[in-house]
Structures are given as C-alpha cells and as structure tokens.
Amino acid sequence: xxxxxxxxxxAGVSPSTVSYVLSGKRSISEExxxxxxxSIRELGYRPHAGARALASSRSNVVALMLxxxxxxxxxxxxxxxxxxxxxxxxxxxxxxxxxxxEGEDGLRRVADSALVDALIVMDVQLRxxxxxxxxxxxxxxxxxxxxxxxxxxxxxxLDFHAAGAxxxxxxxxxxxxxxxxxxxxxxxxxxxxxxxxRVTEGFAAAVREHGMTGGVHPCEASADxxxxxVGRLLAxxxxxxxxxxxxxxxxxPVVRALRAEGRRVPQDVSIVAICPDELAEHxxxxxxxxxxxxxxxxxRAVELLMAKLDGEPVPAATLLPPTLTPxxxxxPR
Amino acid sequence: xxxxxxxxxxAGVSPSTVSYVLSGKRSISEExxxxxxxSIRELGYRPHAGARALASSRSNVVALMLxxxxxxxxxxxxxxxxxxxxxxxxxxxxxxxxxxxEGEDGLRRVADSALVDALIVMDVQLRxxxxxxxxxxxxxxxxxxxxxxxxxxxxxxLDFHAAGAxxxxxxxxxxxxxxxxxxxxxxxxxxxxxxxxRVTEGFAAAVREHGMTGGVHPCEASADxxxxxVGRLLAxxxxxxxxxxxxxxxxxPVVRALRAEGRRVPQDVSIVAICPDELAEHxxxxxxxxxxxxxxxxxRAVELLMAKLDGEPVPAATLLPPTLTPxxxxxPR
DNA sequence: CTGAAAGCGCTAACAT
DNA sequence: ATGTTAGCGCTTTCAG
Numbered sequence: 001x002x003x004x005x006x007x008x009x010x011a012g013v014s015p016s017t018v019s020y021v022l023s024g025k026r027s028i029s030e031e032x033x034x035x036x037x038x039s040i041r042e043l044g045y046r047p048h049a050g051a052r053a054l055a056s057s058r059s060n061v062v063a064l065m066l067x068x069x070x071x072x073x074x075x076x077x078x079x080x081x082x083x084x085x086x087x088x089x090x091x092x093x094x095x096x097x098x099x100x101x102e103g104e105d106g107l108r109r110v111a112d113s114a115l116v117d118a119l120i121v122m123d124v125q126l127r128x129x130x131x132x133x134x135x136x137x138x139x140x141x142x143x144x145x146x147x148x149x150x151x152x153x154x155x156x157x158l159d160f161h162a163a164g165a166x167x168x169x170x171x172x173x174x175x176x177x178x179x180x181x182x183x184x185x186x187x188x189x190x191x192x193x194x195x196x197x198r199v200t201e202g203f204a205a206a207v208r209e210h211g212m213t214g215g216v217h218p219c220e221a222s223a224d225x226x227x228x229x230v231g232r233l234l235a236x237x238x239x240x241x242x243x244x245x246x247x248x249x250x251x252x253p254v255v256r257a258l259r260a261e262g263r264r265v266p267q268d269v270s271i272v273a274i275c276p277d278e279l280a281e282h283x284x285x286x287x288x289x290x291x292x293x294x295x296x297x298x299x300r301a302v303e304l305l306m307a308k309l310d311g312e313p314v315p316a317a318t319l320l321p322p323t324l325t326p327x328x329x330x331x332p333r
Numbered sequence: 334x335x336x337x338x339x340x341x342x343x344a345g346v347s348p349s350t351v352s353y354v355l356s357g358k359r360s361i362s363e364e365x366x367x368x369x370x371x372s373i374r375e376l377g378y379r380p381h382a383g384a385r386a387l388a389s390s391r392s393n394v395v396a397l398m399l400x401x402x403x404x405x406x407x408x409x410x411x412x413x414x415x416x417x418x419x420x421x422x423x424x425x426x427x428x429x430x431x432x433x434x435e436g437e438d439g440l441r442r443v444a445d446s447a448l449v450d451a452l453i454v455m456d457v458q459l460r461x462x463x464x465x466x467x468x469x470x471x472x473x474x475x476x477x478x479x480x481x482x483x484x485x486x487x488x489x490x491l492d493f494h495a496a497g498a499x500x501x502x503x504x505x506x507x508x509x510x511x512x513x514x515x516x517x518x519x520x521x522x523x524x525x526x527x528x529x530x531r532v533t534e535g536f537a538a539a540v541r542e543h544g545m546t547g548g549v550h551p552c553e554a555s556a557d558x559x560x561x562x563v564g565r566l567l568a569x570x571x572x573x574x575x576x577x578x579x580x581x582x583x584x585x586p587v588v589r590a591l592r593a594e595g596r597r598v599p600q601d602v603s604i605v606a607i608c609p610d611e612l613a614e615h616x617x618x619x620x621x622x623x624x625x626x627x628x629x630x631x632x633r634a635v636e637l638l639m640a641k642l643d644g645e646p647v648p649a650a651t652l653l654p655p656t657l658t659p660x661x662x663x664x665p666r
Numbered sequence: 667c668t669g670a671a672a673g674c675g676c677t678a679a680c681a682t
Numbered sequence: 683a684t685g686t687t688a689g690c691g692c693t694t695t696c697a698g
Contacts, residue, residue, distance in 0.1 A: 001447075003675055014685045019677055029683060046445035050386030051675035054690045059383060061448075064430070068415050074408045082401050085432050094448065097397070097430045099418050112379035114334075115394075115427065336691055347669045352693055362667060384691035387674045447675095670697080681686075 002045045011039035022047065053114065062088055062305060063116040065098040065107065067123035073248060073276045076294045077122070080144070083298030084120060091306045093117075104133045111137045118305045120144065124155070126194040140308035142301045146194055152316055154308065156301050159319035160195040160274075163290045164202030166324045167244045167272040170288065172210035175333040176242035176270060179207060179214035180233055182226070182254060184247050186218045199246050199274060214240075223253035230257035241333050246274045252283060255329075266331035277325070285328035293320055335378045344372035355380065386447065395421055395638060396449040398431040398440065400456035406581060406609045409627045410455070413477070416631030417453060424639045426450075437466045444470045451638045453477070457488070459527040473641035475634045479527060485649055487641065489634050492652035493528040493607075496623045497535030499657045500577040500605040503621065505543035508666040509575035509603060512540060512547035513566055515559070515587060517580050519551045532579050532607060547573075556586035563590035574666050579607045585616060588662075599664035610658070618661035626653055 008015045013032060020026045021036040028036075039045070053059040064084050066077055085095045096116055098106045100123065107130060110116045117139060121130060124145035134141045134153060143155045164181070171179050181203045183189070184196045200216045207214050214237075219229045233240060245251050251273050255265055263269045265285060273280055273289040280289035300318060307314045341348040346365060353359045354369040361369075372378070386392040397417050399410055418428045429449055431439045433456065440463060443449045450472060454463060457478035467474045467486060476488045497514070504512050514536045516522070517529045533549045540547050552562050566573060578584050584606050588598055596602045598618060606613055606622040613622035633651060640647045 001675090004677095005675080015675090016677075016686080017684060020684090023677085025678085027683070032683080044445070046442065048387065048675050049446040049448040050383040050392060051690090052677075053383030054381065054387050054692085055675075055677040057677095057690075061429070066415075074411050078407050078411055081430065082399075082432055085430055086434070089435070094443070095430045096394070097414065097418055097428045099415055101419070102422070109379065110427065112377070113382040115382040334691090337693095338691080348692080349670080349694075350668060353668090356693080358694085360667070365667080381691050384674090385693075387676085388691075388693040390674075390693095668698085670695105672693105672695080674691105674693085677688105677690085679686105679688085682684085 001048075002043045004045070004047065007036065007039045007043055007045045010043060011036045057114065059114060059117050060092060061094045061096050061116045062302070063096045063098055063107065063110045063119040065100060065102070065119070065121045067100045069100065069123070072123050073279075073292075075276050075278050076292050079294035080122060080298045083295040084302055087299040087302035091302065093302075093306075104130050107133055108137070111139050118142075118309055120301050120305060140305060142304045142308075144297060144301060146317070148194060150316065154304055154314055154316055154318075156297060156304060156318040157195065157320070158292050158297070159321055160198040161202035161205075162319070163274055163322035164199035164204075164244070164246070165206035166202075166290060166322050167274065168203050168206035168212070169210065170272055170324050170326070170330065171242035171244070171270060172206070172212055174242070174270060174330060177212050177333070178237055178239040179212050179242035179244070180237070180240055181214070181216045181244040182229060182247060182250070183216050183218045185220045189218060196246065203244055214242075219247055219250060221247060221249040223250065223256075226250040226253035227257040227260070230254060231261060234258075234261050234263070240269065242270045242272070242330075244272045244274070248275050248279065251275055251279060251287065255283065255285075266329050270330040270333075272324070272330055280325070280327060283329070288325065288327045288330040290322045290324050293323070296320060334381075335376045337378070337380065340369065340372045340376055340378045343376060344369045390447065392447060392450055393425060394427045394429050394449045395635070396429045396431055396440065396443050396452040398433060398435070398452070398454045400433045402433065402456070405456055406612075406625075408609050408611050409625050412627035413455060413631045416628040417635055420632040420635035424635065426635075426639075437463050440466055441470070444472050451475075451642055453634050453638060473638060475637045475641075477630060477634060479650070481527065483649065487637055487647055487649055487651075489630060489637060489651040490528065490653070491625050491630070492654055493531040494535035494538075495652070496607055496655035497532035497537075497577070497579070498539035499535075499623060499655050500607065501536050501539035501545070502543065503605055503657050503659070503663065504575035504577070504603060505539070505545055507575070507603060507663060510545050510666070511570055511572040512545050512575035512577070513570070513573055514547070514549045514577040515562060515580060515583070516549050516551045518553050522551060529579065536577055547575075552580055552583060554580060554582040556583065556589075559583040559586035560590040560593070563587055564594060567591075567594050567596070573602065575603045575605070575663075577605045577607070581608050581612065584608055584612060584620065588616065588618075599662050603663040603666075605657070605663055613658070613660060616662070621658065621660045621663040623655045623657050626656070629653060 004015045007018045088095050119141040122144040124143045126148045145157050146155045188196045273287045277291040280287040304314050337348045337351050340351045421428050452474040455477040457476045459481045461480050478490050479488045521529045606620045610624040613620040637647050
C-alpha cells in the first residue's frame with residue numbers, strides 16, 4: 001500500500017506538505033504542488049480513509065436512513081437516494097445506507113462510532129422517536145419531512161400545503177366550480193407524516209379563495225372503497241366536475257369508478273393527482289399531477305448538511321414549491 | 334468522547350483486555366469480561382470506527398454499487414439493497430452506497446482508500462468494464478448477474494435458464510401444446526446482461542422436451558409493437574394457447590392486445606410472465622409469474638462476501654432456482 | 667489469563 | 683513556503 005510518506009519521499013518533500021497539497025489548507029508553491037501531484041499520480045496514492053478520519057475526526061461519510069415500509073413509493077425513495085449519493089459525491093463525501101428498521105440504535109451507532117459526520121433521515125413521522133436522539137447527537141442532521149414539533153431540527157420537504165392549493169387553483173383556472181378532494185385513509189390524518197393534513201388545508205384554502213365549493217373525503221386505499229366513495233360523491237353532488245386525488249394506490253380505481261358511473265375523464269370530470277410522475281404518466285389517461293421532487297429534495301438536503309458541517313447557518317425549514325404538470329386528465333369545464 | 338482507555342481505567346484492566354473482550358480473540362475470565370462489559374455499557378463506549386480500521390486494516394464496511402438506468406426495475410433494486418443492508422448488519426458490517434455512474438473509478442476509490450473491505454456490484458453487463466478492475470483489486474467482490482467471461486469472479490443470480498424452462502413446463506402441465514415466448518427487444522439479446530438469452534434457451538429447451546411447438550419472438554418495449562406482434566402471432570398460429578412474456582413494460586399491453594383480438598385470458602390464452610411480483614399481482618388478471626428473488630439474491634450475496642472475507646472458499650457461480658407463482662392468468666387448455 | 671507498548675497512516679499544531 | 687513531530691484511538695504482537 002502506498003502511503004503519504006512514500007509520496008513525500010518520491011516528491012522530495014515532507015509528509016505534511018503532501019497532506020496540505022491534498023487539503024489545500026495552506027499555500028504551496030506552484031512548483032511543489034506540481035511535483036507532489038505528479039508523485040501522487042505516478043504512485044497511485046490514495047489516502048487511507050480510516051487514518052484520515054482518526055487524525056482529522058472527519059470521516060467524510062454521511063448516513064442516509066431510508067424507509068422500507070410500503071406506503072412510501074419505491075421510485076420516490078430510489079430517486080431520493082441516488083440524488084443524495086450524487087450530491088454527496090460532489091462534496092467529496094460518501095453515503096452509508098441505513099434502513100429505517102435500524103431505528104435510533106442504528107443512528108446512534110454510526111454517529112457515536114464516528115463512522116459518519118452527519119445524517120439524513122427520510123420519512124419522518126409526525127411524532128418520530130428518532131427526533132430526541134438526533135437532537136442529542138453532536139452531529140448535524142437533516143430530516144426529510146416535517147414532524148409535529150421540529151424544534152430547531154433542519155427539515156426539508158415538498159410544500160404540501162402549496163401542492164394542495166396548486167391543484168385547486170388548476171381546477172379553478174379551467175373553470176371548475178364544484179370540486180372535491182379524495183384523500184388518504186383516515187388513520188393517515190391522525191398519525192403518520194403530517195403532510196396529508198397539509199394537503200387538505202392547502203386544497204380547502206384555495207377552494208375557498210377561488211369561490212369554489214367542495215370538501216375533503218378521506219378514503220381507504222382499496223378499489224372498493226374508491227368505488228363506493230365515487231358513487232356517493234356523484235350522487236350527492238351532480239355538479240361535481242373536478243377531483244383531486246391524494247392517495248396513490250387508488251388513483252387508477254378512482255378513474256375506473258368514474259367510468260363505471262358513465263363519466264368520461266376529462267370531458268365530464270377532471271382529475272388531478274398528487275403522486276409520483278411515473279404513476280401519473282402511465283395512467284390512462286395520463287394524469288395532470290404534482291409530484292414529489294425527489295431529486296431536488298435529495299440534492300438540497302445534502303447542501304443543507306454540508307453547510308451545517310461547515311458551520312454555516314441554515315434555515316430550519318425548507319419548503320420546495322410544487323410543480324403541477326398538466327396532462328390529459330384535466331380539461332376546461 | 335469515551336475511548337478504550339476510559340473503559341479500561343473504569344474496569345480496572347488494560348486497554349488490550351477491553352479490546353479482546355470486544356473482539357473475542359483471546360479468552361478472558363468470566364469475571365473480567367463481566368466487569369468490562371458493565372463499564373462499556375455504563376460509559377456508553379463505542380469504538381472509533383476510523384481508529385479501528387487503521388489498526389486492524391478492516392473497516393467493516395462493504396460497498397454496494399446499484400444501477401440507476403431505467404430498464405432495471407426499481408422495486409427489485411430496492412428489495413435487493415435492503416436485503417443487502419440487513420444481511421450485512423447481521424455480520425456486523427455497514428453498507429456504503431455507490432451509483433453505477435461512479436463506475437470503475439468509484440470502485441477503485443473506495444477500495445484503495447480502505448473505506449470498504451469488499452464490494453457487491455449489481456446489474457453486471459455481459460462485457461462489463463468493471464470486471465478487469467474488480468479482478469485487479471485486492472478485495473473480495475460478488476457480482477449480481479453473469480458476465481460473458483466471469484473467470485474466477487464470484488457471481489450470483491436467478492437461474493434464468495431454469496426460469497424460462499419452468500414457465501414452459503407450467504404451460505405444458507396445463508395441457509398447452511402450442512406456445513410462444515414474447516421476449517425483450519432485439520438489442521437486449523446482443524449486448525446487455527445476457528440473462529435474456531438464457532431465458533430463451535431454457536424456454537426453447539423445455540418446449541422441445543415436452544413435445545410442444547413454439548418459438549421466441551423478440552419485441553420492442555412499446556404497446557404498439559406488442560399489439561402488432563400479438564396480432565401476427567394469432568394470425569399465423571391459430572392454435573396458440575400459451576404465451577411467456579419476458580419484457581416488463583409490455584406485459585400489460587400484451588394482455589390488452591389479446592383482448593382486443595377477442596381472446597380471453599386465461600380462458601382462451603394463458604399468460605406467464607417473468608417480472609417483479611408487484612407487477613404480476615397488480616395486473617388484470619393477476620399474472621402467473623416467476624419473479625427475481627431480490628431478497629434472497631441480496632442475502633446470499635452478502636453471505637458469499639463474508640465467507641470470502643473469512644478466507645473461506647466459495648463457489649464461483651451461484652444460480653438461484655426460480656419459483657413460479659401460479660395466479661389467475663393461466664388455466665388448463 | 668492479562669499487561670505493556672509498538673505501531674496503523676494521517677493531520678495539524680508548532681517551528682523556522 | 684515548508685519541515686518536524688506529537689498525537690488521533692485502536693489492535694496486536696511480545697512478555698509474563
């Protein structure tokens with residue numbers, strides 16, 4: 001194994017000079033830098049990560065804890081993970097993968113053993129048991145999602161309130177007056193991640209603001225429940241022409257239920273969804289939708305983390321503005 | 334930070350004794366072990382990962398390189414990743430996540446810097462540029478998938494030949510005599526991962542063996558191409574009653590095309606697919622299928638790696654037997 | 667069964 | 683602008 005002393009000897013300098021050439025932490029003459037760089041290349045030198053971590057108390061690794069639980073869309077998680085890795089590499093960091101299953105112990109383990117310098121935690125619940133732990137760690141962290149009481153923890157996520165509002169506004173702009181939102185199962189609004197609640201609020205506020213009528217209807221994630229609900233909605237509100245669906249598994253069933261009731265999409269009823277792009281694109285018809293910008297969330301989360309590692313102040317909350325992509329499921333009334 | 338000397342002092346022993354209690358590399362009296370363990374717990378001691386790696390030249394971290402490219406099913410990749418992490422933890426190892434994008438340089442970087450002890454590489458191509466590199470590294474690795482020339486590299490994957498055969502056998506057992514396989518796009522058979530080729534061979538062999546008739550038809554991954562091909566097949570072979578589809582994106586389109594031609598599934602034509610369970614379950618009707626056992630592949634890959642790290646010999650090739658799950662898309666002729 | 671002590675390879679004062 | 687050197691915290695001979 002090639003070590004720093006080998007490089008130093010080969011370049012005719014001291015080990016510290018090699019170290020400084022690498023870190024750029026002090027000025028080096030052009031000539032010396034050139035020689036050292038050449039030696040490094042020639043010998044194929046790679047600093048030993050462990051030695052470096054020991055001496056500098058920086059591992060240049062960040063932990064990323066991902067959820068397994070169904071309920072979180074797999075493509076979203078993957079997109080998020082890859083963008084975190086890519087962004088981390090831009091800052092010369094690597095990513096250690098943890099599963100939600102490891103929980104607080106896992107986070108404590110990698111933090112206390114100095115395996116990682118910082119942590120990113122995805123799928124944060126409203127009352128997440130990991131929060132007190134993260135607060136107690138001496139290492140910076142970023143949460144994806146907003147817990148009930150974030151305190152001074154750094155959080156980032158799609159602005160779900162704005163997403164709900166954007167969907168209502170989209171329907172309003174198309175001339176719809178009577179709308180409805182088909183939401184997540186009731187229990188999701190009670191515990192879980194809180195974003196569901198925010199969508200309903202944003203939707204309701206925008207409905208009011210644009211002088212439309214319509215409320216929010218939680219719905220179990222089964223095709224039968226969707227069919228029932230759609231039937232009921234149509235019966236009770238004959239003038240209904242626009243629906244926001246925020247309940248991934250029943251996006252398709254809702255459309256099918258409408259057709260079964262003799263309504264065409266989008267000619268008779270327009271549908272907007274908050275769901276992964278993949279789902280929206282492959283639906284029949286392709287759905288106008290707001291997607292979770294997984295790539296951007298991941299990238300930004302890393303930027304926040306790096307700023308914190310550098311001791312820079314960062315905003316406690318970052319809300320990413322939603323983007324509504326119009327597709328074939330919405331039309332003017 | 335609590336260090337080993339703190340624990341040693343607290344327990345009234347030497348640092349090396351603490352180390353040996355932790356590693357179990359030499360016998361310790363019951364009494365001493367008890368005291369040391371108590372001190373460790375009481376002080377909340379965690380060995381510094383970097384220091385440990387430096388002293389022992391073992392980081393207890395394995396690299397996992399995952400593909401981003403579309404074409405590899407996202408849920409399969411995720412299932413694989415989580416099973417690798419879970420299995421690695423059972424062996425007291427952590428997992429460093431790399432993206433395919435990082436390529437050979439990424440692998441070299443983490444290996445040469447001693448960041449990782451071993452590597453798992455997914456989505457291995459027939460002629461993969463990473464193979465020579467992996468061979469040249471002084472660290473053990475396991476490949477998911479079989480390249481054209483594996484040499485003595487350790488590989489593991491579903492036995493795709495057996496999978497193709499199992500599907501043909503399933504149709505034969507149901508009494509089908511005229512069958513066909515709708516395969517991947519032609520270019521997949523030329524380069525790429527080689528497994529596509531193996532499916533066709535297994536299918537063809539079993540068709541012959543069971544005295545059935547039927548060939549393999551590559552197909553572009555578009556609904557139109559699927560429709561064309563189904564139309565042609567039905568026209569040319571009026572007696573056709575069984576189809577194996579090995580082309581994820583067009584599984585649904587094939588079923589729809591059959592219906593458009595007036596054939597019911599499974600009453601008129603039986604369909605078997607080689608695709609992720611998720612897709613098969615949600616199809617209409619749910620598809621009899623062989624899935625890639627992502628969980629098992631991940632777990633076994635880690636076991637192989639750990640064996641290699643321990644200097645134990647392992648088989649160069651591991652082929653996991655396929656499991657065909659009968660669902661609603663196949664019926665007796 | 668346990669201790670003492672020599673590094674592992676690198677960084678960061680401290681010098682000059 | 684560069685060199686010298688004292689650790690970083692742990693494992694592992696070497697001794698007993």
